[in-house]
Amino acid sequence: MDLDIILEADLTPEQIQELSLLAEKYGFRGIWAQNYARARDAFMTMVPAALATKKIRIGVVIVSPYEMHPTKIANAVLTLNEYSDGRAMVVVGAGGEWPMVINVDYGKRITGTREALEIIKGSIGDHTLNYEGEVYHARGFASSWHHDTPPLIYDGASGPKMIKMAAGVADGIMMSDMQPEMMGERMQLIRASLAENDRTTDNFLISNFIAWHIKKDKKVSLEESRRELIIRGWLERDWLEPYVKPEEVDAILANKWPFLKAFRERHGNIEGVAKHVVDALAEGLSLAGDETDIDRHVERLQKFSELGFTEIALRIHDDPADSIRMIGDKVLPALQ
Structure with a gap:
């Protein structure tokens, strides 16, 4: 099971670049910027990191089609993908902060998110996309300028209906704050939904956003x-x-x-x-405590691997470089 890092939204592009290089040095799979309304544009803040790094994946989480039309999400993630030579990724979902800020009417959330994913995925290639859905439409959209390995398109899904939908459309899902004891029925649903779409967990990414708070000082x-x-x-x-x-x-x-x-x-x-x-x-x-608590938290993370998760995205907060070093030194080796 791989580990990703999710950064605080208040970091500058220069800080993100530095932290991305540090995470790449340790061998993390990916690094994510959070898409908050009260912060810099998440796609743009990742550009310096995309240009400076060579291996680590570069992502934005979470982008709602209710804040940004799916063709614009496609355009943004494909541009980031070009900057990173095919290492970009994005989590698309009906939630997030932006829809609340702009007071948008969600309408058909499952349908709208499915159509957004279909448009984003369907826009990749040399063809021209025309799409007529219940919620979203696209006419004459093309991305023939894009020639890199396609970006990874996740759905932000924790509820049963969204998980079931994502299994037929997305490259994977990222859940939020789920714990092993909450996953029994959900993992069964993921596997059953994939089977209904002639897919398996061999070609479907299963991630989970988990808060990391461990410090040298437990208080x-x-x-x-x-x-x-x-x-x-x-x-x-x-x-x-x-x-x-x-x-x-x-x-x-x-x-x-x-x-x-x-x-x-x-x-x-x-x-x-x-x-x-x-x-x-x-x-x-x-995941909280001091360094004496790391082993028991590693055991918790290993349970996700046993359940079938392909990666875990650890959301770090204050003192991000210290957190990356601690995770890289004491957690990452135990999970690989």
């Missing part, structure tokens, strides 16, 4: 992990039930504001939520 690590809890699956029911009691799940679903407040104010104090609840979620939904 700093736990503070960071608590601070970021609101974005762990946006704390929906499926991400809560494995770790806290039913009445605690209901209380969080009724009021996520303390988690959002901590995230916005950049601290780990989740006001009004019991410490044991916060600790259980931080432990269950992220």
Whole structure:
């Protein structure tokens, strides 16, 4: 199983280039920029890294067709692919931050995402693409200027309907904050959906976005992990039930504001939520602690490999170079 790195969205193109070269030196499969509305353009920030590196894959996660027409996503990822000599990748999904910022009407999310993937995949080659869908249309679109190995096109899929759809269209899926104990039925669904489309896991990439918070100082690590809890699956029911009691799940679903407040104010104090609840979620939904905790977290990552994941994308936060070195020295060798 391979490892990727997902970077914080506030990094400059120069910082991303430097971190990409460091990750490439260690042998990570890929490095991703996050597509946030309150940050630089994710595709453009990856260009210096694409030009400077030679082997590591260069990606953007997550891009919604509700913020950017599928032909424009195709144009952007194919351009990045040209800069990187065929190493680009993108995660397409109906979620992300941008649709909320521009207050777009999602409409038919599964249909729209499927059509977006079909347009992006269908636009690669020497032909002219004409597409008439329920949600999206394309007329006379061509990318005949592109001659590199095609980029990898993932669907951002954690729910059953999106997973089932992606199995017939995408090169792979990237789930978000899933843990081994949440994967039993989902892996069965992936395999069954692939079989329905005459595909197997041999030619389908299965990835998962997981938060990495391990530091030399455990206190700093736990503070960071608590601070970021609101974005762990946006704390929906499926991400809560494995770790806290039913009445605690209901209380969080009724009021996520303390988690959002901590995230916005950049601290780990989740006001009004019991410490044991916060600790259980931080432990269950992220990789946190100090270097003495690495071995047990490696065991958790190995469970993903046993389940059939082809790669894991570790989302690093503060002090990214230190995190890349720690993962490269102590985790990557154990998984390869």
